Amino acid sequence: MQVTRDFSHYVRTAGEGLQHIDLAVEGVHCAGCMAKIERGLSAIPDVTLARVNLTDRRVALEWKAGTLDPGRFIDRLEELGYKAYPFETESAEATEVAESRFLLRCLGVAAFATMNVMMLSIPVWSGNVSDMLPEQRDFFHWLSALIALPAAAYAGQPFFRSAWRALAAKTTNMDVPISIGVILALGMSVIETIHHAEHAYFDAAIMLLTFLLVGRFLDQNMRRRTRAVAGNLAALKAETAAKFVGPDEISRVPVAAIHPGDIVLLRPGERCAVDGSVIEGRSEIDQSLITGETLYVTAEQGTPVYAGSMNISGTLRVRVSAASEATLLAEITRLLDNALQARSRYMRLADRASRLYAPVVHATALLTILGWVIAGASWHDAIVTGVAVLIITCPCALGLAIPTVQTVASGAMFKSGVLLNAGDAIERLAEADHVIFDKTGTLTLPDLEVMNAADIPSDIFALAGRLALSSHHPVAAAVAQAAGAKSPIVGAVEESGQGVRATVDGVELRLGRPPFCGAETLVGGATLDPEASIVAFSKGNEKFILSVRQGLRPDAQAVITALKARNIGVEILSGDREPAVKAAAHALGIPEWRAGVTPADKIARIGELKQRGAKVLMVGDGMNDAPSLAAAHVSMSPISAAHLSQATADLVFLGRPLAPVVAAIDSARKALHLMRQNLWLAIGYNVLAVPVAISGVVTPLIAAAAMSGSSILVMLNSLRARSASREIA
Amino acid sequence: MEILVILVPLALALGGAGLIAFLWSLRSGQYDDLDGAAWRAIADDEPPQQQQAPTSASASSQS
Numbered sequence: 176m177q178v179t180r181d182f183s184h185y186v187r188t189a190g191e192g193l194q195h196i197d198l199a200v201e202g203v204h205c206a207g208c209m210a211k212i213e214r215g216l217s218a219i220p221d222v223t224l225a226r227v228n229l230t231d232r233r234v235a236l237e238w239k240a241g242t243l244d245p246g247r248f249i250d251r252l253e254e255l256g257y258k259a260y261p262f263e264t265e266s267a268e269a270t271e272v273a274e275s276r277f278l279l280r281c282l283g284v285a286a287f288a289t290m291n292v293m294m295l296s297i298p299v300w301s302g303n304v305s306d307m308l309p310e311q312r313d314f315f316h317w318l319s320a321l322i323a324l325p326a327a328a329y330a331g332q333p334f335f336r337s338a339w340r341a342l343a344a345k346t347t348n349m350d351v352p353i354s355i356g357v358i359l360a361l362g363m364s365v366i367e368t369i370h371h372a373e374h375a376y377f378d379a380a381i382m383l384l385t386f387l388l389v390g391r392f393l394d395q396n397m398r399r400r401t402r403a404v405a406g407n408l409a410a411l412k413a414e415t416a417a418k419f420v421g422p423d424e425i426s427r428v429p430v431a432a433i434h435p436g437d438i439v440l441l442r443p444g445e446r447c448a449v450d451g452s453v454i455e456g457r458s459e460i461d462q463s464l465i466t467g468e469t470l471y472v473t474a475e476q477g478t479p480v481y482a483g484s485m486n487i488s489g490t491l492r493v494r495v496s497a498a499s500e501a502t503l504l505a506e507i508t509r510l511l512d513n514a515l516q517a518r519s520r521y522m523r524l525a526d527r528a529s530r531l532y533a534p535v536v537h538a539t540a541l542l543t544i545l546g547w548v549i550a551g552a553s554w555h556d557a558i559v560t561g562v563a564v565l566i567i568t569c570p571c572a573l574g575l576a577i578p579t580v581q582t583v584a585s586g587a588m589f590k591s592g593v594l595l596n597a598g599d600a601i602e603r604l605a606e607a608d609h610v611i612f613d614k615t616g617t618l619t620l621p622d623l624e625v626m627n628a629a630d631i632p633s634d635i636f637a638l639a640g641r642l643a644l645s646s647h648h649p650v651a652a653a654v655a656q657a658a659g660a661k662s663p664i665v666g667a668v669e670e671s672g673q674g675v676r677a678t679v680d681g682v683e684l685r686l687g688r689p690p691f692c693g694a695e696t697l698v699g700g701a702t703l704d705p706e707a708s709i710v711a712f713s714k715g716n717e718k719f720i721l722s723v724r725q726g727l728r729p730d731a732q733a734v735i736t737a738l739k740a741r742n743i744g745v746e747i748l749s750g751d752r753e754p755a756v757k758a759a760a761h762a763l764g765i766p767e768w769r770a771g772v773t774p775a776d777k778i779a780r781i782g783e784l785k786q787r788g789a790k791v792l793m794v795g796d797g798m799n800d801a802p803s804l805a806a807a808h809v810s811m812s813p814i815s816a817a818h819l820s821q822a823t824a825d826l827v828f829l830g831r832p833l834a835p836v837v838a839a840i841d842s843a844r845k846a847l848h849l850m851r852q853n854l855w856l857a858i859g860y861n862v863l864a865v866p867v868a869i870s871g872v873v874t875p876l877i878a879a880a881a882m883s884g885s886s887i888l889v890m891l892n893s894l895r896a897r898s899a900s901r902e903i904a
Numbered sequence: 905m906e907i908l909v910i911l912v913p914l915a916l917a918l919g920g921a922g923l924i925a926f927l928w929s930l931r932s933g934q935y936d937d938l939d940g941a942a943w944r945a946i947a948d949d950e951p952p953q954q955q956q957a958p959t960s961a962s963a964s965s966q967s
Contacts, residue, residue, distance in 0.1 A: 206943035229940030279930055287923040
């Protein structure tokens with residue numbers, strides 16, 4: 176059977192007989208990588224464009240249509256030492272990019288107008304106290320109007336649109352007072368200018384827009400970057416499946432290109448990427464990710480298989496019943512959307528405050544105008560004061576206080592490999608003071624490791640690794656990986672359910688079950704880890720045993736120490752047998768551990784801790800721990816092996832290290848601190864500024880400066896949430 | 905004060921030129937890869953004997 180890779184799903188035509196593909200590339204860090212990749216790819220004939228984007232870690236490639244197979248670029252990048260994956264821009268990301276550009280354009284226009292209007296305003300201010308002619312002043316005012324009115328009409332779009340949407344839905348939001356303030360200030364300035372008055376407020380209105388746009392743009396840009404990283408991540412982890420394109424022909428295609436009714440091939444050692452049912456073949460499958468049951472299930476014709484199942488022994492043909500909605504890409508996108516649109520408790524509070532606040536602002540401004548008129552001021556002065564109140568009370572700082580921290584903190588967490596799944600996870604995680612770890616898959620790695628590699632002569636081990644390459648069994652894969660084997664032994668034969676054998680230089684090599692290699696006696700005599708799987712290797716009459724098991728995460732010990740240093744209690748609750756848990760607890764220096772715990776016991780233990788007033792963070796692997804994850808104050812799951820859809824935890828983390836747990840706690844604590852600080856800053860500003868504005872001593876320009884100042888202060892304060900993640904690594 | 909007739913349009917024209925330059929740079933994707941651009945400035949020039957030098961030059965102007 177011939178296997179081809181099919182990338183047509185990702186290739187698009189770029190006009191003029193060119194084709195275009197975007198690749199996400201792992202491990203591009205510096206100028207050296209950039210130059211190496213661009214030169215390496217440009218050297219391929221018929222390539223017309225090879226350009227690396229270092230910010231997004233992507234390569235854009237264009238070539239003459241029909242001349243090259245995209246697979247060639249991926250091979251070339253592999254030769255250069257980079258892993259590349261075809262990349263598909265999600266529509267969500269494209270929207271963010273467009274939105275971000277639009278805001279930047281608005282900001283450019285507004286900033287240009289602000290600078291030029293200010294240039295005209297300053298002579299007017301100084302002229303008012305010296306000897307400026309009224310005609311000159313009017314001329315400058317008209318010039319200001321000429322610049323400010325079209326600029327405000329263009330740059331104000333994001334606010335006017337949002338305000339209009341809110342009004343059309345019969346609600347108000349922050350953008351309503353902003354829009355009214357800007358329009359009122361501009362309209363009044365035009366009337367003032369017509370009446371040859373001394374003051375116009377074009378400068379105030381346009382400056383307000385500029386500073387608000389700075390805030391909007393920063394917020395938007397953070398989201399865009401997070402989304403780009405997520406898109407890459409999804410591409411790097413993109414699952415493929417072997418789809419039958421003819422009776423005997425297989426093509427490796429992305430899961431996104433598989434549709435219900437297709438037939439895919441599932442070989443031993445592969446994880447199934449789709450839901451479906453077996454139509455041919457017989458095998459054992461490991462469904463522990465879905466059901467938590469570690470005993471293998473026999474799959475034969477008609478057996479349903481689910482995405483995430485591992486095929487162990489035989490080859491299966493599977494008819495697909497559901498594909499793309501269960502893919503990692505879909506899940507990461509969903510998680511990210513959750514995180515970005517997260518409505519945390521504080522955010523809801525701030526939102527509600529802003530919503531209640533808008534009518535209050537309008538009423539206050541109106542009352543101020545009426546109050547001053549009743550007190551004997553002219554309508555003109557009263558309206559100027561009213562505009563100042565409207566601008567200065569605009570609750571932007573309050574509205575920015577929580578979302579900016581949340582965006583920055585989730586971005587920082589994302590960089591350390593943590594994704595938020597629940598909106599209020601940051602606040603709850605910040606309060607956690609007791610961590611319960613599950614052992615299997617959490618403190619230990621989900622994949623297998625060879626534990627006694629050091630006891631075996633290295634040449635023998637290397638030989639075993641090469642032999643292991645010929646087997647599809649997961650344990651063999653672990654042996655091959657541990658030995659760093661690259662070239663398989665020619666002529667190796669796999670005996671299903673037993674092992675592999677080959678003959679090299681007249682000596683027979685065997686790797687597999689101990690009886691297959693004649694090594695039962697060795698197994699009986701050795702004291703071995705109760706958890707480990709034993710494989711034997713024989714070279715002629717020399718026999719060795721390899722103990723393969725899940726190893727501890729490389730930085731588990733450092734993480735436990737770091738948690739203790741932060742005065743956070745640590746304990747292990749595991750459903751595993753006592754010797755295994757005890758060994759892990761000793762290795763990590765955790766005095767408190769319980770073995771053989773049922774899910775119900777775990778919940779009882781969490782309840783007990785809760786009663787004592789502890790805020791429990793449960794770190795478990797998502798599937799079998801689901802009930803206890805839900806019972807804890809806040810929960811976290813590793814998702815390196817598991818399919819994301821099973822992630823019920825508030826936060827999930829990716830990759831081999833355990834450090835994201837500490838990083839997330841630190842980020843969350845810092846973020847909560849900043850959220851509180853921001854709320855106080857915003858409320859304090861309004862409490863101080865509003866009475867001053869009502870009293871009438873503030874002009875609209877000063878009001879705009881003060882309001883923008885408070886928003887920028889809050890935003891800069893939020894940016895401090897970024898530094899938290901750097902301290903850990 | 906007649907100098908204003910020259911100075912004001914001049915100032916506006918300069919400002920407008922700045923704005924147009926900014927909008928052009930935005931449209932031509934100069935802000936798409938800020939990290940990469942920082943490194944490109946100090947990257948070594950490509951060896952002259954290689955033929956793809958014009959290719960990457962055209963690439964830098966269009967993406």
